[in-house]
Amino acid sequence: MTASAHGHLFTSLFFFGFIAFSLGLTWWSMRRARNATGFFVAGRRLAGWQNGLAISGDYMSAASFLGIAGLVSLFGYDGLLYSFGFIVGWVVIVLLVAEPLRNSGKYTLSDVMAFRLRARPVRAAAAVSSVTIGLFYLLAQLVGAGAIASLLLPVQADAAIVLVGILMVVYVLFGGMVATTYVQIVKAVLVLGATIFLTVLLMSHFNFSVDALLSAAATASGKGDAFLQPGLYFTNKLDLVSLGLGLALGTAGLPHIMMRFYTVPVAKDARTSANWVIGVVGLYLVMTTVLGFGAAALVGRDTIIAANKRGPAARSSAWRWVRDAGRRDPGRLYLRRHFRDHPGGGGGTDHRRGHQYCS
Amino acid sequence: MAVSETQTLASQFGYADVSAIPLSYAEKNGANGIVKEIARRRAKVVVPLFLCSFAMYVATLVGLSYFPGLVGYKILGSINLAYGLALAQFAITFLTAFIYAVWVRRAIDPLIAEALAILGRPPAIGSIR
Numbered sequence: 226m227t228a229s230a231h232g233h234l235f236t237s238l239f240f241f242g243f244i245a246f247s248l249g250l251t252w253w254s255m256r257r258a259r260n261a262t263g264f265f266v267a268g269r270r271l272a273g274w275q276n277g278l279a280i281s282g283d284y285m286s287a288a289s290f291l292g293i294a295g296l297v298s299l300f301g302y303d304g305l306l307y308s309f310g311f312i313v314g315w316v317v318i319v320l321l322v323a324e325p326l327r328n329s330g331k332y333t334l335s336d337v338m339a340f341r342l343r344a345r346p347v348r349a350a351a352a353v354s355s356v357t358i359g360l361f362y363l364l365a366q367l368v369g370a371g372a373i374a375s376l377l378l379p380v381q382a383d384a385a386i387v388l389v390g391i392l393m394v395v396y397v398l399f400g401g402m403v404a405t406t407y408v409q410i411v412k413a414v415l416v417l418g419a420t421i422f423l424t425v426l427l428m429s430h431f432n433f434s435v436d437a438l439l440s441a442a443a444t445a446s447g448k449g450d451a452f453l454q455p456g457l458y459f460t461n462k463l464d465l466v467s468l469g470l471g472l473a474l475g476t477a478g479l480p481h482i483m484m485r486f487y488t489v490p491v492a493k494d495a496r497t498s499a500n501w502v503i504g505v506v507g508l509y510l511v512m513t514t515v516l517g518f519g520a521a522a523l524v525g526r527d528t529i530i531a532a533n534k535r536g537p538a539a540r541s542s543a544w545r546w547v548r549d550a551g552r553r554d555p556g557r558l559y560l561r562r563h564f565r566d567h568p569g570g571g572g573g574t575d576h577r578r579g580h581q582y583c584s
Numbered sequence: 585m586a587v588s589e590t591q592t593l594a595s596q597f598g599y600a601d602v603s604a605i606p607l608s609y610a611e612k613n614g615a616n617g618i619v620k621e622i623a624r625r626r627a628k629v630v631v632p633l634f635l636c637s638f639a640m641y642v643a644t645l646v647g648l649s650y651f652p653g654l655v656g657y658k659i660l661g662s663i664n665l666a667y668g669l670a671l672a673q674f675a676i677t678f679l680t681a682f683i684y685a686v687w688v689r690r691a692i693d694p695l696i697a698e699a700l701a702i703l704g705r706p707p708a709i710g711s712i713r
Contacts, residue, residue: 302666302667302670305667305670306648306670308670309670309673309674312673312674312677313637313638313641313673313676313677315677315681316634316637316638316641316677316680316681317634317638319680319681319684320630320633320634320680320684321630321634435663436660436661436662436663437661439661439662439663439667440661440662443662450656450662450664453656453662453664453666453667454652454655454656454664454666455648455649455652455655455666456652459649462649462650463649465645465648465649466642466645466646466649469641469642469645470642470645473638473641493693496685496688499681500681500685503677503678503681504678507674507677507678510674511671511674514670
Protein backbone atom coordinates (compact mmCIF):
# COMPACT_ATOMS: atom_id res chain seq x y z
CA MET A 226 0.00 0.00 0.00
CA THR A 227 1.42 3.42 -0.96
CA ALA A 228 1.89 6.32 1.48
CA SER A 229 -0.93 8.20 -0.27
CA ALA A 230 -3.28 5.21 0.04
CA HIS A 231 -2.34 4.92 3.72
CA GLY A 232 -3.14 8.63 4.17
CA HIS A 233 -6.50 8.23 2.40
CA LEU A 234 -7.34 5.23 4.56
CA PHE A 235 -6.59 7.16 7.75
CA THR A 236 -8.49 10.31 6.71
CA SER A 237 -11.41 8.23 5.36
CA LEU A 238 -11.69 6.36 8.67
CA PHE A 239 -11.59 9.63 10.61
CA PHE A 240 -14.06 11.30 8.24
CA PHE A 241 -16.62 8.49 8.33
CA GLY A 242 -16.13 8.12 12.09
CA PHE A 243 -16.95 11.81 12.53
CA ILE A 244 -19.98 11.54 10.23
CA ALA A 245 -21.24 8.51 12.18
CA PHE A 246 -20.75 10.40 15.47
CA SER A 247 -22.51 13.55 14.22
CA LEU A 248 -25.41 11.55 12.74
CA GLY A 249 -25.73 9.75 16.09
CA LEU A 250 -25.88 13.16 17.76
CA THR A 251 -28.59 14.20 15.29
CA TRP A 252 -30.64 11.08 16.07
CA TRP A 253 -30.31 11.76 19.80
CA SER A 254 -31.34 15.41 19.30
CA MET A 255 -34.31 14.40 17.15
CA ARG A 256 -35.77 12.61 20.14
CA ARG A 257 -35.23 15.61 22.43
CA ALA A 258 -36.88 18.37 20.35
CA ARG A 259 -40.56 17.80 21.05
CA ASN A 260 -42.04 21.11 19.88
CA ALA A 261 -41.32 24.18 17.72
CA THR A 262 -39.22 25.88 20.41
CA GLY A 263 -37.23 22.68 20.86
CA PHE A 264 -36.62 22.32 17.11
CA PHE A 265 -35.95 25.94 16.12
CA VAL A 266 -34.23 27.39 19.21
CA ALA A 267 -33.16 24.30 21.23
CA GLY A 268 -35.87 25.03 23.81
CA ARG A 269 -34.03 28.30 24.68
CA ARG A 270 -32.06 26.31 27.24
CA LEU A 271 -28.48 26.46 25.97
CA ALA A 272 -25.83 27.92 28.27
CA GLY A 273 -24.02 31.06 27.09
CA TRP A 274 -20.70 29.25 26.60
CA GLN A 275 -22.36 26.43 24.64
CA ASN A 276 -24.03 28.87 22.29
CA GLY A 277 -20.77 30.85 22.03
CA LEU A 278 -18.84 27.74 21.01
CA ALA A 279 -21.56 26.78 18.51
CA ILE A 280 -21.39 30.22 16.87
CA SER A 281 -17.60 29.92 16.85
CA GLY A 282 -18.05 26.58 15.05
CA ASP A 283 -20.23 28.31 12.46
CA TYR A 284 -17.47 30.87 11.99
CA MET A 285 -14.52 28.47 11.88
CA SER A 286 -15.66 27.13 8.56
CA ALA A 287 -13.98 25.71 5.49
CA ALA A 288 -14.23 29.13 3.86
CA SER A 289 -12.55 31.01 6.70
CA PHE A 290 -9.93 28.34 7.41
CA LEU A 291 -8.92 27.95 3.77
CA GLY A 292 -10.03 31.37 2.55
CA ILE A 293 -8.13 33.64 4.94
CA ALA A 294 -5.00 31.49 5.10
CA GLY A 295 -5.13 31.14 1.29
CA LEU A 296 -5.57 34.86 0.65
CA VAL A 297 -2.72 35.73 3.03
CA SER A 298 -0.46 33.13 1.43
CA LEU A 299 -1.12 34.49 -2.08
CA PHE A 300 -1.62 38.23 -1.50
CA GLY A 301 0.07 38.87 1.84
CA TYR A 302 -1.25 41.70 3.99
CA ASP A 303 -4.50 42.25 2.04
CA GLY A 304 -5.73 38.85 3.26
CA LEU A 305 -5.51 40.11 6.85
CA LEU A 306 -8.41 42.49 6.23
CA TYR A 307 -10.80 39.51 6.21
CA SER A 308 -9.59 38.41 9.63
CA PHE A 309 -9.77 41.69 11.53
CA GLY A 310 -12.87 42.87 9.62
CA PHE A 311 -14.75 39.76 10.79
CA ILE A 312 -13.82 40.28 14.43
CA VAL A 313 -14.74 43.99 14.43
CA GLY A 314 -18.21 42.91 13.29
CA TRP A 315 -18.61 41.38 16.75
CA VAL A 316 -18.33 44.79 18.44
CA VAL A 317 -21.55 45.72 16.65
CA ILE A 318 -23.16 42.45 17.73
CA VAL A 319 -22.11 42.47 21.38
CA LEU A 320 -22.95 46.15 21.96
CA LEU A 321 -26.06 46.67 19.86
CA VAL A 322 -27.64 43.46 18.62
CA ALA A 323 -27.21 40.35 20.79
CA GLU A 324 -29.19 41.26 23.92
CA PRO A 325 -32.16 43.06 22.29
CA LEU A 326 -32.44 40.16 19.84
CA ARG A 327 -32.72 37.66 22.69
CA ASN A 328 -35.13 39.90 24.59
CA SER A 329 -37.49 39.88 21.61
CA GLY A 330 -38.19 36.18 22.35
CA LYS A 331 -38.68 35.33 18.66
CA TYR A 332 -37.38 32.60 16.31
CA THR A 333 -35.90 34.53 13.37
CA LEU A 334 -34.76 38.01 12.30
CA SER A 335 -37.91 38.45 10.23
CA ASP A 336 -40.03 37.67 13.33
CA VAL A 337 -38.23 40.50 15.13
CA MET A 338 -38.75 42.99 12.29
CA ALA A 339 -42.37 41.92 11.79
CA PHE A 340 -42.98 42.69 15.49
CA ARG A 341 -42.55 46.43 14.83
CA LEU A 342 -43.20 46.80 11.09
CA ARG A 343 -45.83 45.65 8.59
CA ALA A 344 -45.43 41.88 8.58
CA ARG A 345 -45.93 40.86 4.93
CA PRO A 346 -43.48 43.18 3.13
CA VAL A 347 -40.86 42.94 5.85
CA ARG A 348 -41.05 39.14 5.89
CA ALA A 349 -40.75 39.03 2.09
CA ALA A 350 -37.70 41.33 2.21
CA ALA A 351 -36.12 39.28 5.02
CA ALA A 352 -36.76 36.02 3.11
CA VAL A 353 -35.20 37.37 -0.10
CA SER A 354 -32.20 38.72 1.79
CA SER A 355 -31.73 35.47 3.79
CA VAL A 356 -31.90 33.31 0.66
CA THR A 357 -29.50 35.61 -1.23
CA ILE A 358 -26.99 35.69 1.64
CA GLY A 359 -27.39 31.92 2.15
CA LEU A 360 -26.85 31.19 -1.55
CA PHE A 361 -23.59 33.11 -1.83
CA TYR A 362 -22.42 31.91 1.58
CA LEU A 363 -23.13 28.28 0.69
CA LEU A 364 -21.35 28.64 -2.65
CA ALA A 365 -18.11 29.56 -0.88
CA GLN A 366 -18.58 27.01 1.92
CA LEU A 367 -19.37 24.10 -0.39
CA VAL A 368 -16.47 24.90 -2.72
CA GLY A 369 -14.22 24.96 0.37
CA ALA A 370 -15.69 21.70 1.68
CA GLY A 371 -15.32 20.09 -1.76
CA ALA A 372 -11.70 21.24 -2.00
CA ILE A 373 -10.80 19.82 1.43
CA ALA A 374 -12.70 16.56 0.91
CA SER A 375 -11.16 15.92 -2.52
CA LEU A 376 -7.67 16.58 -1.11
CA LEU A 377 -8.10 14.24 1.85
CA LEU A 378 -10.41 11.55 0.47
CA PRO A 379 -10.38 9.51 -2.74
CA VAL A 380 -13.47 11.31 -4.13
CA GLN A 381 -14.09 13.88 -6.84
CA ALA A 382 -14.72 17.45 -5.64
CA ASP A 383 -18.19 17.55 -7.29
CA ALA A 384 -19.23 14.34 -5.53
CA ALA A 385 -17.87 15.72 -2.26
CA ILE A 386 -19.96 18.90 -2.64
CA VAL A 387 -23.15 16.85 -3.15
CA LEU A 388 -22.30 14.57 -0.21
CA VAL A 389 -21.53 17.46 2.14
CA GLY A 390 -24.68 19.31 0.99
CA ILE A 391 -26.86 16.25 1.74
CA LEU A 392 -25.24 15.86 5.17
CA MET A 393 -25.98 19.50 6.04
CA VAL A 394 -29.62 19.09 5.03
CA VAL A 395 -29.91 15.91 7.14
CA TYR A 396 -28.41 17.59 10.24
CA VAL A 397 -30.75 20.57 10.04
CA LEU A 398 -33.90 18.82 8.86
CA PHE A 399 -33.86 16.01 11.41
CA GLY A 400 -31.87 17.38 14.33
CA GLY A 401 -32.93 21.04 14.28
CA MET A 402 -31.11 23.56 16.43
CA VAL A 403 -30.07 21.07 19.13
CA ALA A 404 -28.20 18.80 16.67
CA THR A 405 -26.54 21.63 14.75
CA THR A 406 -25.47 23.22 18.03
CA TYR A 407 -23.76 20.11 19.36
CA VAL A 408 -22.20 19.29 15.97
CA GLN A 409 -20.85 22.86 15.80
CA ILE A 410 -19.47 22.67 19.36
CA VAL A 411 -17.57 19.47 18.52
CA LYS A 412 -16.37 21.03 15.27
CA ALA A 413 -15.24 24.23 17.03
CA VAL A 414 -13.14 22.26 19.50
CA LEU A 415 -11.60 20.11 16.73
CA VAL A 416 -10.84 23.01 14.37
CA LEU A 417 -9.47 25.22 17.16
CA GLY A 418 -7.32 22.35 18.43
CA ALA A 419 -5.99 21.62 14.93
CA THR A 420 -5.29 25.31 14.29
CA ILE A 421 -3.40 25.70 17.59
CA PHE A 422 -1.41 22.53 16.85
CA LEU A 423 -0.47 23.72 13.33
CA THR A 424 0.41 27.22 14.56
CA VAL A 425 2.68 25.92 17.32
CA LEU A 426 4.41 23.58 14.83
CA LEU A 427 4.82 26.43 12.34
CA MET A 428 6.11 28.96 14.86
CA SER A 429 8.57 26.43 16.29
CA HIS A 430 10.04 26.26 12.78
CA PHE A 431 10.74 30.02 13.07
CA ASN A 432 11.86 29.86 16.74
CA PHE A 433 8.58 31.55 17.72
CA SER A 434 9.70 34.79 16.04
CA VAL A 435 6.97 36.66 14.15
CA ASP A 436 9.69 38.81 12.59
CA ALA A 437 11.45 35.73 11.17
CA LEU A 438 8.13 34.36 9.83
CA LEU A 439 7.20 37.62 8.09
CA SER A 440 10.69 38.09 6.56
CA ALA A 441 10.66 34.51 5.23
CA ALA A 442 7.16 35.02 3.76
CA ALA A 443 8.14 38.33 2.12
CA THR A 444 11.31 36.83 0.63
CA ALA A 445 9.62 33.65 -0.63
CA SER A 446 6.75 35.63 -2.20
CA GLY A 447 9.17 37.45 -4.49
CA LYS A 448 7.37 40.73 -3.69
CA GLY A 449 9.60 41.78 -0.78
CA ASP A 450 8.20 44.40 1.60
CA ALA A 451 5.14 44.96 -0.65
CA PHE A 452 3.90 41.52 0.49
CA LEU A 453 3.58 42.87 4.05
CA GLN A 454 1.69 46.01 3.00
CA PRO A 455 -1.76 46.61 1.51
CA GLY A 456 -2.12 46.89 -2.25
CA LEU A 457 -1.46 43.48 -3.84
CA TYR A 458 -5.13 42.37 -3.83
CA PHE A 459 -6.97 45.69 -3.40
CA THR A 460 -5.57 47.75 -6.23
CA ASN A 461 -8.42 50.27 -5.90
CA LYS A 462 -8.17 52.15 -2.58
CA LEU A 463 -11.94 52.31 -2.08
CA ASP A 464 -12.21 48.53 -2.43
CA LEU A 465 -10.36 48.03 0.85
CA VAL A 466 -12.49 50.57 2.74
CA SER A 467 -15.70 49.25 1.21
CA LEU A 468 -14.93 45.60 1.98
CA GLY A 469 -13.80 46.53 5.49
CA LEU A 470 -17.12 48.27 6.19
CA GLY A 471 -19.04 45.39 4.60
CA LEU A 472 -17.30 42.83 6.84
CA ALA A 473 -17.80 44.81 10.04
CA LEU A 474 -21.41 45.80 9.46
CA GLY A 475 -22.47 42.69 7.53
CA THR A 476 -21.65 40.20 10.29
CA ALA A 477 -24.74 41.34 12.21
CA GLY A 478 -26.84 40.49 9.16
CA LEU A 479 -25.79 36.84 8.83
CA PRO A 480 -29.04 34.91 9.42
CA HIS A 481 -27.41 31.64 10.54
CA ILE A 482 -25.39 33.50 13.20
CA MET A 483 -28.11 35.84 14.45
CA MET A 484 -30.70 33.08 14.89
CA ARG A 485 -28.42 31.46 17.46
CA PHE A 486 -29.07 34.30 19.91
CA TYR A 487 -32.62 33.01 20.40
CA THR A 488 -31.36 29.74 21.86
CA VAL A 489 -30.30 31.03 25.29
CA PRO A 490 -32.64 31.63 28.26
CA VAL A 491 -31.90 35.32 28.98
CA ALA A 492 -30.12 38.36 27.52
CA LYS A 493 -27.19 37.88 29.89
CA ASP A 494 -26.45 34.52 28.24
CA ALA A 495 -26.62 36.16 24.79
CA ARG A 496 -23.91 38.56 25.99
CA THR A 497 -21.84 35.67 27.34
CA SER A 498 -22.20 33.89 23.95
CA ALA A 499 -20.92 36.93 22.06
CA ASN A 500 -17.95 37.30 24.44
CA TRP A 501 -17.04 33.63 23.95
CA VAL A 502 -17.12 34.13 20.18
CA ILE A 503 -14.87 37.20 20.39
CA GLY A 504 -12.34 35.25 22.47
CA VAL A 505 -12.34 31.98 20.54
CA VAL A 506 -12.79 33.33 17.00
CA GLY A 507 -10.35 36.20 17.65
CA LEU A 508 -7.64 33.71 18.61
CA TYR A 509 -8.51 31.51 15.64
CA LEU A 510 -8.44 34.39 13.12
CA VAL A 511 -5.03 35.58 14.30
CA MET A 512 -3.74 32.01 13.89
CA THR A 513 -5.17 31.61 10.35
CA THR A 514 -3.19 34.68 9.25
CA VAL A 515 -0.03 33.24 10.82
CA LEU A 516 -0.71 29.98 8.93
CA GLY A 517 -1.15 32.01 5.72
CA PHE A 518 2.24 33.71 6.10
CA GLY A 519 3.72 30.31 7.02
CA ALA A 520 2.30 28.75 3.84
CA ALA A 521 3.77 31.61 1.78
CA ALA A 522 7.18 31.09 3.43
CA LEU A 523 7.37 27.30 3.39
CA VAL A 524 5.08 26.08 0.58
CA GLY A 525 5.25 28.95 -1.90
CA ARG A 526 2.75 30.61 -4.22
CA ASP A 527 3.32 28.34 -7.24
CA THR A 528 2.84 25.11 -5.27
CA ILE A 529 -0.30 26.48 -3.57
CA ILE A 530 -1.89 27.48 -6.89
CA ALA A 531 -0.86 24.21 -8.58
CA ALA A 532 -2.27 22.12 -5.68
CA ASN A 533 -5.86 23.15 -6.27
CA LYS A 534 -7.42 25.23 -8.97
CA ARG A 535 -10.91 24.66 -7.64
CA GLY A 536 -11.30 28.13 -6.07
CA PRO A 537 -10.65 30.26 -9.16
CA ALA A 538 -12.48 27.72 -11.35
CA ALA A 539 -15.57 27.83 -9.15
CA ARG A 540 -15.46 31.61 -9.00
CA SER A 541 -15.32 31.94 -12.78
CA SER A 542 -18.02 29.33 -13.38
CA ALA A 543 -20.26 31.04 -10.79
CA TRP A 544 -19.66 34.35 -12.54
CA ARG A 545 -20.51 32.81 -15.94
CA TRP A 546 -23.71 31.40 -14.43
CA VAL A 547 -24.78 34.82 -13.12
CA ARG A 548 -23.80 36.58 -16.36
CA ASP A 549 -25.70 34.14 -18.57
CA ALA A 550 -28.76 33.84 -16.31
CA GLY A 551 -30.74 36.44 -18.28
CA ARG A 552 -29.92 34.89 -21.62
CA ARG A 553 -30.60 31.38 -20.39
CA ASP A 554 -33.76 32.10 -18.40
CA PRO A 555 -36.38 29.86 -20.12
CA GLY A 556 -39.31 32.12 -19.20
CA ARG A 557 -37.69 35.11 -20.78
CA LEU A 558 -36.71 33.09 -23.84
CA TYR A 559 -40.25 31.77 -24.39
CA LEU A 560 -41.81 35.18 -23.89
CA ARG A 561 -39.40 36.78 -26.35
CA ARG A 562 -40.23 34.14 -28.98
CA HIS A 563 -43.92 34.33 -28.12
CA PHE A 564 -44.13 38.06 -28.71
CA ARG A 565 -42.02 37.75 -31.86
CA ASP A 566 -44.46 35.16 -33.27
CA HIS A 567 -47.62 36.82 -31.91
CA PRO A 568 -47.18 40.58 -31.76
CA GLY A 569 -50.82 40.98 -30.83
CA GLY A 570 -50.61 38.59 -27.83
CA GLY A 571 -52.53 35.27 -27.54
CA GLY A 572 -51.16 31.75 -27.43
CA GLY A 573 -47.70 30.61 -28.41
CA THR A 574 -45.44 27.65 -28.88
CA ASP A 575 -42.68 26.38 -26.68
CA HIS A 576 -40.17 26.17 -29.51
CA ARG A 577 -37.68 24.16 -27.48
CA ARG A 578 -40.18 21.41 -26.63
CA GLY A 579 -42.54 21.90 -29.57
CA HIS A 580 -45.86 22.24 -27.77
CA GLN A 581 -48.42 24.95 -27.04
CA TYR A 582 -47.76 26.58 -23.67
CA CYS A 583 -50.73 28.93 -23.42
CA SER A 584 -53.71 30.05 -25.39
CA MET B 585 -54.16 45.99 32.09
CA ALA B 586 -51.82 45.36 34.97
CA VAL B 587 -51.24 41.81 33.80
CA SER B 588 -50.48 42.79 30.20
CA GLU B 589 -47.91 45.38 31.32
CA THR B 590 -46.32 42.78 33.52
CA GLN B 591 -46.09 40.45 30.54
CA THR B 592 -44.45 43.06 28.33
CA LEU B 593 -41.84 43.95 30.92
CA ALA B 594 -41.02 40.36 31.82
CA SER B 595 -40.86 39.20 28.23
CA GLN B 596 -38.44 42.03 27.43
CA PHE B 597 -35.94 40.26 29.61
CA GLY B 598 -36.74 36.80 28.38
CA TYR B 599 -38.71 35.52 31.35
CA ALA B 600 -41.86 33.50 31.14
CA ASP B 601 -45.10 35.41 31.70
CA VAL B 602 -46.80 33.28 34.28
CA SER B 603 -48.09 35.59 37.00
CA ALA B 604 -51.72 36.59 36.90
CA ILE B 605 -51.49 38.69 40.05
CA PRO B 606 -52.28 42.36 39.29
CA LEU B 607 -49.55 44.77 40.40
CA SER B 608 -50.10 47.87 42.49
CA TYR B 609 -49.47 51.31 40.95
CA ALA B 610 -46.31 51.80 43.03
CA GLU B 611 -44.92 48.46 41.89
CA LYS B 612 -45.63 49.12 38.21
CA ASN B 613 -44.22 52.60 38.45
CA GLY B 614 -41.07 51.30 40.13
CA ALA B 615 -40.40 48.64 37.48
CA ASN B 616 -41.14 50.98 34.57
CA GLY B 617 -38.85 53.60 36.06
CA ILE B 618 -36.04 51.05 36.28
CA VAL B 619 -36.52 50.02 32.62
CA LYS B 620 -36.27 53.71 31.61
CA GLU B 621 -33.14 54.08 33.73
CA ILE B 622 -31.60 51.01 32.02
CA ALA B 623 -32.29 52.53 28.57
CA ARG B 624 -30.83 55.89 29.67
CA ARG B 625 -27.64 54.32 31.07
CA ARG B 626 -27.16 52.13 28.00
CA ALA B 627 -27.48 55.10 25.63
CA LYS B 628 -24.94 57.06 27.68
CA VAL B 629 -22.26 54.33 27.66
CA VAL B 630 -22.91 51.90 24.80
CA VAL B 631 -23.26 54.47 22.01
CA PRO B 632 -19.97 56.30 22.79
CA LEU B 633 -18.19 52.96 23.25
CA PHE B 634 -19.43 51.74 19.87
CA LEU B 635 -18.64 55.02 18.08
CA CYS B 636 -15.17 55.12 19.59
CA SER B 637 -14.18 51.58 18.57
CA PHE B 638 -15.81 51.87 15.15
CA ALA B 639 -14.10 55.22 14.47
CA MET B 640 -10.73 53.59 15.18
CA TYR B 641 -11.59 50.81 12.73
CA VAL B 642 -12.60 53.24 9.97
CA ALA B 643 -9.43 55.30 10.63
CA THR B 644 -7.39 52.08 10.26
CA LEU B 645 -9.08 51.27 6.93
CA VAL B 646 -8.48 54.79 5.61
CA GLY B 647 -4.88 54.72 6.82
CA LEU B 648 -4.23 51.37 5.12
CA SER B 649 -5.79 52.57 1.87
CA TYR B 650 -4.60 56.14 1.55
CA PHE B 651 -1.32 56.28 3.52
CA PRO B 652 0.72 53.29 2.28
CA GLY B 653 4.02 55.02 3.09
CA LEU B 654 3.01 55.58 6.70
CA VAL B 655 1.65 52.07 7.36
CA GLY B 656 4.74 50.56 5.70
CA TYR B 657 6.90 52.03 8.48
CA LYS B 658 8.82 49.20 10.17
CA ILE B 659 8.38 48.96 13.92
CA LEU B 660 10.50 45.90 14.71
CA GLY B 661 12.40 43.98 12.06
CA SER B 662 9.87 43.00 9.36
CA ILE B 663 6.89 43.89 11.55
CA ASN B 664 5.45 47.10 10.15
CA LEU B 665 2.79 49.55 11.32
CA ALA B 666 0.17 47.91 9.05
CA TYR B 667 0.60 44.57 10.86
CA GLY B 668 0.51 46.39 14.21
CA LEU B 669 -2.76 48.09 13.21
CA ALA B 670 -4.29 44.74 12.23
CA LEU B 671 -3.37 43.22 15.60
CA ALA B 672 -4.56 46.41 17.34
CA GLN B 673 -8.04 45.82 15.91
CA PHE B 674 -8.16 42.47 17.72
CA ALA B 675 -6.96 44.15 20.91
CA ILE B 676 -9.54 46.97 20.59
CA THR B 677 -12.32 44.42 20.04
CA PHE B 678 -11.26 42.37 23.10
CA LEU B 679 -10.98 45.55 25.19
CA THR B 680 -14.36 46.91 24.08
CA ALA B 681 -16.09 43.60 24.87
CA PHE B 682 -14.31 43.45 28.24
CA ILE B 683 -15.22 47.04 29.21
CA TYR B 684 -18.84 46.45 28.19
CA ALA B 685 -19.05 43.14 30.08
CA VAL B 686 -17.65 44.67 33.29
CA TRP B 687 -19.80 47.80 33.04
CA VAL B 688 -23.03 45.96 32.25
CA ARG B 689 -22.45 43.56 35.15
CA ARG B 690 -21.96 46.49 37.53
CA ALA B 691 -24.45 49.04 36.21
CA ILE B 692 -27.25 47.15 34.45
CA ASP B 693 -27.57 43.62 35.86
CA PRO B 694 -28.47 44.81 39.40
CA LEU B 695 -31.19 47.05 37.92
CA ILE B 696 -32.65 44.14 35.96
CA ALA B 697 -32.65 42.01 39.13
CA GLU B 698 -34.35 44.85 41.01
CA ALA B 699 -37.06 45.28 38.36
CA LEU B 700 -37.72 41.55 38.35
CA ALA B 701 -37.84 41.49 42.15
CA ILE B 702 -40.55 44.18 42.07
CA LEU B 703 -42.46 42.06 39.57
CA GLY B 704 -41.97 38.97 41.73
CA ARG B 705 -39.95 37.08 39.12
CA PRO B 706 -37.02 34.73 39.78
CA PRO B 707 -33.58 36.23 38.94
CA ALA B 708 -32.97 33.64 36.19
CA ILE B 709 -34.58 30.62 34.62
CA GLY B 710 -32.59 27.45 34.16
CA SER B 711 -30.30 26.82 31.27
CA ILE B 712 -28.55 23.45 30.95
CA ARG B 713 -25.15 24.39 32.32
